Amino acid sequence: MSSSEDDMPLARANGRMNGTSASGTTNAQPQNGSSEPAISIRFGAVQDKDVEMEDAATGASKRKSRASIDQQKSYAEPESSEDDDRPLSKRRRTSVKHEDPETDDDLPKAGETAIGDESDSDVPIGKKLTAQKKKIQQKATKDANGTTKPAPAKETKSAASTKKANGVKKEPADAKPAPKKVKAESVTPKKGKSQVKADSEEMDADEDDEYHWWEDPTKGDGTKKWTTLEHNGVVFPPPYEPLPENVKMKYNGTPVTLHPDAEEVASFFGTMLNSEHNVKNPVFQKNFFMDFKDILKKTGGAKDPQGNKVEIKEFDKCDFRPIFEYLQAQRDEKKALPAAEKKRLKAEKEAAEAPYQYCIWDGRKQKVGNFRVEPPSLFRGRGEHPKTGRVKTRVQPEQITINIGKEATVPPPPPGHNWKEVKHDQEGTWLAMWQENINGNYKYVMLAANSDVKGQSDYKKFEKARELKKYIDKIRKDYNKALKHDMMVERQKATAVYLIDQLALRAGNEKGEDEAETVGCCSLKYENVSLKPPNKVIFDFLGKDSIRFYDEVEVDPQVFKNLKIFKKAPKKEGDEIFDRLTTSALNKHLQNYMPGLTAKVFRTYNASFTMSNLLKEMKATGTIPEKVKAYNDANRKVAILCNHKRTVTASHANQMEKMSERIKGLRYQKWRLKQQMLALEPNLKKKKGASFFALDEDLTPEWLQEHQAFLIEEQTAKIKKKFEKDNEKRVSDGEKPMKDSELTERLEVVKEMEKKFKQENKTGKVEPEGRAPTVEKLEANIEKLDQRIATMSVQAQDKEDNKEVALGTSKINYIDPRLSVVFSKKFNVPIEKFFSKALREKFEWAIKSVDEDWEF
Template identity: 40%
Template sequence: MTQLSLPVEDLVSFHNLPEKARDKKKKLKSEPKPEGKAKKKDKGKAAVQDGETQRQRGKENNMPVAEEREIKSDKRKEKKKKDSKKKKEKNSSEHYEIQQQDPQTSSVIVKLEPDEDGDFAPAKKQSKGKKRARQGEAGELSKSKKVKLEEDADGVETETKPQKKKKIKKEEGNKKPKKEEGAIKAKKKTQEEKEAAAALKLKKKEEEEQMRWRWWEEEKYEDGIKWKFLEHEGPVFAPPYEPLPDSVKFYYDGKPLPLSLQAEEVASFFAKMLDHEYTTKEIFRNNYFMDWRKEMTLEERMVITDLAKCDFTEMFTYYKGKMEEKKNKSKEDKLKIKEENEKLLQEYGYCSMDHHRERIGNFKIEPPALFRGRGDHPKQGMLKKRILPEDIIINCSKDSKIPEPPPGHKWKEVRHDNTVTWLASWTENVQGSVKYIMLNANSKLKGEKDWEKYEVARKLKHHVVTIRKTYRENFKSKEMKVRQRAVALYFIDKLALRAGNEKEEGETADTVGCCSLRVEHIKLYPELDGDKYVVEFDFLGKDSIRYYNKVPVEKQVFKNLQLFMENKQEGDDLFDRLSTPLLNKHLQSLMEGLTAKVFRTYNASITLQQQLQELTDPEESMPSKILSYNRANRAVAILCNHQRAPPKTFDQSMANLKSKIDAKKEQILLAKKELKEAKKEAKEKESEKLNKVVESKKRGVQRAEEQLMRMEVQATDREENKQIALSTSKLNYLDPRISVAWCKKWTVGLEKIYNKTYRDKFAWAVDMTETDFIF
């Protein structure tokens, strides 16, 4: 697997960064620890010695959620009525509040709003660098190349690509009026077809909207109850293994070797992955071979003793061919497959929850395969066994129609537990963890939780000043435990680090979060590049994604870190007196419902809100506004360290886009020259006809410039997004109401920033948010 290594600190110069220096410590880890948190048990002892802080539940915001929500809902409805009345009165004379903004600050800033001490201003180096970089980019673009796009009554850009095409074609048509009648008819027909399809789509959309369960207008169930009625058809099992044709052979030591069905199936899993990096990794190969041998007959096991002597290429070619075949199927065949899938989805992909039809997220059982653990996962390559009905626990209501197991099979258990959200579960064999079949993200259960999550994060806004003050005071606590807790919390807050649970050694990849940071993950510099008290972080976080960042910290934090590292060596825990349960317990005492991960949500959302405010220029064109949104989104993605592998085709597609831009520039130059000549000629001859030609050429130049501007914006956006994944923050950390309010305020079509999945997931926010929403 590709290991990403994009430093948070500087996206531009990441190629120049020092090589990651880890891979050492494992042997050190097993050595005894100096004191305190030798391993899990010792930590607990430390907690006892230190004594516990009294739980002080916050006295504010004690209103039950349901009650609060009801009041809010009523208020919203009332407000909505008023607003719509106002809107009608105002009719189309909508105007917008224009805010004074400094475009110089429209940079990708990796941090938060200033707190009471102004401490949380972005690290100088970071913001300065970014600002400089940005001034030469779309900052200038948006200023110098204003584009006037056609806007509809709501001010939304309406000139879609097909429409533009139509327009161009129309112009061409005028130039060449002698088109063949048949061709015109055909065009008309396709046009009609298109219109019909669009109408159908619209109708479907309206129907969907009508069908939507507006759960957010209903009262929530009492604590713990997730549903009162649940009925479903059970999961869909993986199709049975299809044996290889006789012509496709497996070779061992250069000779064909027929395999038993079971061994052949497991061999096929490896063969299918032959072009994947996984199959070159030693751990993967070893684990695979060990598990494969377990599936072999005694005879096979006697013969096949070395994976290096196994030749799967014929099998690999066969499966590749199958894939090709599938790709090259006729339109009819593809349609047939699509219909079959749709049928399956309609039958098994939905459940009835409290008599509302809800989409299931993952109704198909994971097929048998090789385990693809990320990073240096010690279990990668192990066989994930086929799941049978006998492994499945079904959860549904007593009074529902119990799903039928496949013929000849029975369920492991059928239970009726309405305090959980899952419909079916099984225990997988590689890690022994439980897997679930749950509802889709747009369901009531998921949506309700999501809404709650953002409400907790908003609540933190009112407590954060006190919390920051408290942890700063604790930097000087006499208790080591308290000091460590304070510094860890400072990092979680300032850098949006994850909590960092303890992990079983050797069971998973060696990744860490804040509380599980080890000595080798940070370096301290009393002074670095003109900054004082710099901490350099370098560790693998969730999914083995590298976190690399150099951050100037407060003097007391720096001194504490020096203290925490005293007499410790690589492999030792930095926060040896701290664990996530201890930290979360403390957070609960500061604010009800507060846990470490709430800081990530809070800081992500507040950053988006601030960045949108800073970056949005009321005067700029629609594409530039969208670029600003993406940049705000990007600032959050950088904060949360959401990375992705650059798309395989990135360089090529970028080069294509650049050559298109060059071509467009040429075209503009030529068009301008022609315009100049036409103007001259029209002036000389004073002809009405020539004046019209001038006007037409003017429009041509303008159109080409608009196209160029759009391409340039696209190129900037794409370049900046090369290694950053925007979707994760958009989907999980950004309060959707901020985005919806922004769209409404600047009359940007919501579909420009949210695709259908997002709009469905955030239907509750779309429905309830007004322009004045503040996180």
């Protein structure tokens, strides 16, 4: 829109658009003001490019996109999120959340062939569930409108009543406050470890006295997070061990000698040669080689065997394979260690790290999440990160700030070093922090996921989503009305809230020039959105952690019209769609409805509310695996609503084939048992019929021979493995190992097995096996096999259904864990089927705080 048009209301500025009245309405707009839920049709073919837009008024000046704003660095407590449970080395400051470990590099761009065609199923699951997605969203909206009353919104002056001469209300930028300057404490090494360890041992005596903080939800609502805090600091990675003299990197075929610092960087690349996804990435290679040459320059370069200087100029002439082969041999040697030796080394490591694993927080023993400082390595990033391959330098104590109680003993830094600073920040929940060199992000040592502090953070997150139920009807009515607002800023705001609510888009943050080009709703660019009349929108952009987001959806006609307006010339590629909106301004607007409401709360609310409704309708019956599948089916629908999609893994077809083979193997065992029944009572063939004893058609003679060979090979491997383990145990107990003749004797069983199969194939009869076999025993064994076949079939179907959907993201981060507990208790399914040990510890508050009648 031209600068001249900015001075008039939106409806007048765009009144000349085809099919649009002066008021900005269209005939296609619903009369009641409510919008249809957006429907995903992402698996449909994308043929057309963007809709052609009418030219702007003559002489219109080019609208500039909003410039990126550098984020201020501070020691402020990091915002609680699902990233809290990830290792420090995996956390990033990207604006959007990683959906799945797999990248979507094979997805088509808008205008190319639709995704899902290469799937080994006839119809991709997203297409199958499109109608269900619409139904679920409609019901969720209906239920929300019918069961909750809209809470009064905070009164604010509308844009219409306060509009300036140009008709556009300016939104103030929400700048972060500058960090407070704190003087560094003098650090004197004291007996910190022994003191905390002694206190920790005293706390062990009180473990039976459980603390149910969730029964006192007001606990921790203030800004002061702790009164007393003691801990032993962090564990540093071991120093670099130089390679042996005979192991050298080669340049142009010549072994070269490097300074240990440069050799360490070379080993970073050398150890990764089996990770072709990284080492064959041109960006990874370029960034690594740039940093490698810098370290070579600082350390005196490389020398050949005669001591002559070798100038390393070309990456393609570098050969890191000698380093890889040496390090791989070391890894293999470590894997091959006897079980007793592995156990001893593990015990030594655990003993050395024990003092760091717990802290004393307000007098209570709490587990620390990640107390290890990440080792130096090559930065990988996710997706198409522009800094992949850069060298992550070794973190020194002088870079680390310790957060601890004033009266506590400060943990001593390594000899010859000092901490950067010692703070007593009672408003922070971190124990130590430092700034990494790749993106300038701050890394924090936090409490573990199962600690009181983390549990309270999760509890508050889901309680906030529950509270949104009271306000969602009012919010939806307001944004549907504001979709036709006269002011551009208000119309952009309403459209963004619609997309965040209906399509589960993330809000998106502004990025610095040296950060990955990831976007969210508020930072969508011209090229990320394509329009197909009458109301289809194609989104194609790099989302959180540079993972590609691709979706084709049907939206409300007014939303389609608005996006068309927001893309109107002179806008072009690189310009932002929502050029009058920032994430901070959007969140400030949402807080007018509900204290603490931000865009990301909508994802949690929509996921949990949908799951809650699905569980109410569910009548899970049958076996435990069948009930688990029913839960996963509901979880999958939520994941699809949240766009937690993934590409089909390269190994999926192979895994499904293996499961199919296992089921066929069980059916073969059933047939053998039935043949044994006939051998005991031949007249059963007349009683039960010949078909009962017939071999399934797909179990062909060729398959039988292959399967029997597999069984023989499998049995041989088991016997050999058992023999090796028994020998290892004997050696560790100080006894002599068994002779090879013992193994030969044990393998006689395999020879008998092979002989038996040949006889059965020749005669078609199977002799009864086991001690005192009877028809009754064999029938009981057949029933057990039927149950195993049924269970495995359900699991195989579940795996096939989940091949395009990432269930973990929604289950862990967006669905209230109390809903999973309700399902577990209501349908008598062990909670272990849904939550791993780590998740059971993380969500202990949910498991212990609700019964089967609890509602979201």
